[in-house]
Amino acid sequence: MSTQERAVAVARRLLIDGQLVETGRTLASLDPATGEVYGYAPEAGVAEVDAAVAAARRAFDTTDWATDAKFRAHCLNQLYQALRDNVEDLRELTMSEVGATRALTHGNQLESPFEIVRYYAGLIEGYEWSEDLGAVEVRGQQHRRWVEKEAAGVVAAISAYNYPHQLALAKLAPSLAAGCTVVLKGAPDTPLATLAIGEIIANHTDIPAGVVNVLTSSDIEVGKRMTTHPDVDVVTFTGSTPVGRQIMAAASATLKKVFLELGGKSAMVLLDDADYNQAATFAAFSVATHAGQGCALTTRILVPRQDHDKVAQLIAANLGHVRHGDPRDPKTYMGPLISERQREKVDGMVQRAVQAGATLVTGGAKLDPGFFYAPTLLANVDPDSEIAQEEVFGPVLALIPYTDDDDAVRIANNSIYGLSGGVFGADAERAKAVARRIRTGTMSINGGNYFHPDVPFGGYKQSGIGREMGRAGLEEFLELKTLAEVVQ
Template sequence: MSPQDNGSTAVVDGATSTGVTKPLLIDGELVTLDKTFPSYNPATGELYGHAPDAGVDEAEAAVAAARRAFDTTTWATDAEFRANCLDQLYQALQDNKEELRELLMGEVGATRVLTHGNQLEAPLEIVKYYADLLRTYPLTEELGEIEIRGQQHRRWIDKEAAGVVAAITAYNYPVQLAMAKLAPALAAGCTVVLKGAPDTPLVTNALGEIIKEHTDIPAGVVNVLSSSGIPVGEVMTTHPEVDVVTFTGSTPVGAQIMAAAAATMKKVFTELGGKSALIVLDDADLDMVAQFAAFSICSHAGQGCALTTRLVVPREKHDEIVARVAGFMANVPFGDPTNPKMYMGPLISAKQRDKVDGLVQRAIEAGATLATGGKAVEPGYFYEPTLLANVDPSSEIAQEEAFGPVLAVIPHDGDDDAVRIANDSKYGLSGGVLTADEQRGIAIGRRIRTGTFSINGGNYFTPDMPFGGYKQSGIGREMSAHGLEEFLETKAYAAAVKA
C-alpha cells in the first residue's frame, strides 16, 4: 500500500500543525500524517513544531519504493546522471541554507556561529565532493589477461551499488550526519531510506522536501521518515529488502542494530560513541592548551562524539593548566543560539541535561575537584561549561560518554603513561596531542588506538578525509573515497578470450 492510500496519511496540501512542520518523503511524494509528535526548542523548552509520526506502514512503503527504484530504474547504472543530480542537490541546499539554518538554531539548539561551520555550511560541501569524486572514481579495474590451461582469460573488477540503504542518524549534527550518509550512498548508485532522530526530525525532513522540489532525483531513490517510536527502526534494520544499514548514535543502540541486521546478513557500518583524550606534553604552550581544550568541549555544548572530553596533562603542570582552562571555560559565551555572539547553545533535552548533571555530581562525590561550572541554567536546557580536575582515569566520568560540556582533567607521568591513559577506553574514535615538537606528537599519535587524531589542533574533519573509529566507536568509515566504498560491492569478472 502506498502512503497515499493509507487512511492515516495525506499528501501535503498546505495544511500546517502548531509551529513548524515538515512532511515525509515517500516514493516521490511529500506526505503528512494525522498522527504527529512534538519537537521542542531546547533553548527555551517551548514547543517548536510537529513532525509526522511514521509507523510500520510508512516504513514498509519507503523500503518498497527504494527497492523498486533500485531494481527498475537506471539510477544504479547511470553514473553521469547521478553526478548531475548531486550537483542539483548541492545547489538546492545552498539556495535553501537559510531555512536550514533557522531550523538548526530552533530545533537543534545549534548556535549561529556553528551553522557557518560543521552544523551546516561545511556539510554541504560533502555533496559537492561526492559529485566530483564520482566523475573520477574508477568503478572498473582491469587486471589484464592470464593464461589458464592454454586459454587466455581477460579479468576485471567492477564496483557496483550495494542496493537499498537504511540510514539512521543522531540528533546532534543532523545535516552533517545526513549528508555523510546520503551523498556517498547516492554517488554509489544506492537508494536510501533516511530516518532522522526523534529529537530533531524537522531538519532531516526538510532535506527530503528540498530533494523533492529542487532536484531530478527519481521517485523512490530517497525516502525520508520521522518517527517517535522503535518499530520504524526495526523495519529498516531487519527488512529483507534492505541491503545496507548505516547508523550514527550510541554504542548500545549500534550493537542492537548489528544484532538485528545479522539475521539477513546485511552490510552494517556504524559511527558510535567516543571518550577521546587530548594529551598535553610537557613542552606544550599552555595558553594554546587552555584555549583549545575549553572551546573544543564547549562546541555544541559538548554534544559531539569526537570531541576531546579527557584532558591528559603532565602531573607537575596539572594545577596551572586547570586554572588556565577554567578561566577560559568560565568566559565561554552561551545562551540564545540565534545571537551571533553566543558560542555555546543548550543541550538537546531536559533528559540529557539531567544525565550530564548526574555524571558531574557523581564525579565530585567520587573525588574529582569541580574547578568551574557544574550547574543547569534555565530557561531551556543549558548546562554551564564544566571542568573537573584530579580525575581518576578509571572513574565513571573518565570512561563514560557524557555528551555535554564537561571536561575531565587527568594527570599523567610522562609520554608512556599518557598513551596508556588515552588508550584505557572502550572507545577509539578520536584524540589529539599538543606539543612543541611535531615529530614527537606524530609518534604519540601512532600509538593511540583511534580512527582520527589531531596534532596541535590539526583539522581532520573534511569531506576528503575518512572519519570513523576503532573498538566500540564503530565499524567502517564515512566521507572520503573510503565512505563511498562502504556503499559499493565488488564483483570479479573473467571472460575467455577467443583465439
C-alpha cells in the same frame, strides 16, 4: 508570532516514493533554548517503513539510477545548489530546533555539510568503476579478469540529533553517488531538520521517486524494522555505542552490510613541552562547541602530573569566557543541550564524579531557561572512573594526570572507544610519535583540523565500523563483482 502559529509554520512532511505525505500522527519538536514546542513532524510507523523500503527497492531494481553515474552527479549538483538556495530557511530551523548557534550554522552544523554533496558529485565524475586485472593462462587458455564496483542496494540510514544536516548528508551523498537508494530516518529530537532535506529533494531535484525516502519517528519499532527488513541491503547508523550494538545484532539475522559511527571518549594529551595556554584554550572552547554534543570532542585532558593544577586553572579561566544563551544571537558561543533528559544525564554523571573523588573546578550546574548546562571542569579524575570511561555528551572535561609519555599513551588507550584524539607539544616529531601510538581513527596535532569532505572519518574499537566521507565513504556503499572471460 505565537508558539502555535510558529509550529504550523515549520510543520514538515515525510518523503515516500516521491510524495510528501502526512500520517495523521505527530511528533513534537522542542526549541531546546526555551523548552517550548517549536514544530511538529509526522510520526512514521512500521507501515511507512514498509512503503519506503518497497519504493527504494523498486527504484533500485527497475530504474537505471544504479548504473547512470552521470545522471547521479547531475542530481547531486542540483541538491547542492538547492541547499545553498534554501540556506537561510535551514539556518533558522537549525538554530531553533537543534539549538545550534548562528556561528555553527556557517560551519559544521549547516553550510560545511553542503560541501559533502558537491564533493561526491565531483568524485564520481572521474571515478573508475572497473579495474582490469589482466589475463592469466589456465589449462592452455587465456582468461581476462576484471573487477566492477557496483551499488550495494537499498540503504537504511539512521542518524543522530546533534548534527542532523552533517549526519544526513554524510550518508545520503555517498550512498546516492554509489547508485544506492535510501530510506533515511532522522532523530526524534530533531525531526524537522531531516525532513527539510527530503522536501528540498522532492521539490528542487530530478532525483527519481523512491530513490530517497525520509522518515521521522520516536517509535522504536520503526528502527527495528529498518534494520531487519529483508529488502534492505545496507544499514548505516550514527549514534551511541549501546544502540549500535543492538543494530549490529539485529542486522546479523540477514547478514546485512553494517556501517556504524558510534561514541567516543577521546583523549587530548598535553606533553610537558606544550604551549599550555594554547592547549587550554583549545580544550575549553572545543568542549563548549554545541554544548559538548559531539562524538569526536576531546573530553579527557591528560596533563603532566607536576603541571596538573596550573592547567586546571587555565582551562577554568577559558571556560569562564564561554558565552551561552540564545543561539540566534551572533555573540553566543554555546547553545543548549538537546533536551531535559540529556541535561539530567549530564548532571547525574558530574555529580557522581564528584562523589567518586573528582574535584569540581568550575561549572556543574543547570542554567535556565531551556536546557543549558554550565561548561564544567573536573580535575584529579581517576582514569578508570565512570566520568573518564563513559561518553557524557555535554560540556564536561575530565582532567587526568600522567607521569610520562608511556603513561599518557596507556591512559589514552584505556577506553572501549577509539574515535578521535589530540596531542599538543612543541617537538612536532615527538607529538606525532605519541599520536601514532594512540589507537583512534582521527588525531589532531597542535590543533590541526582533519574534518573535511575528502577525509575519511571513523573510529577504532567500539567507536564504529567503516568510514564516512572521502573516497572510503563512497566505497562503503559499493560491492565488488569479479568477472572473467576466456579470450582467444
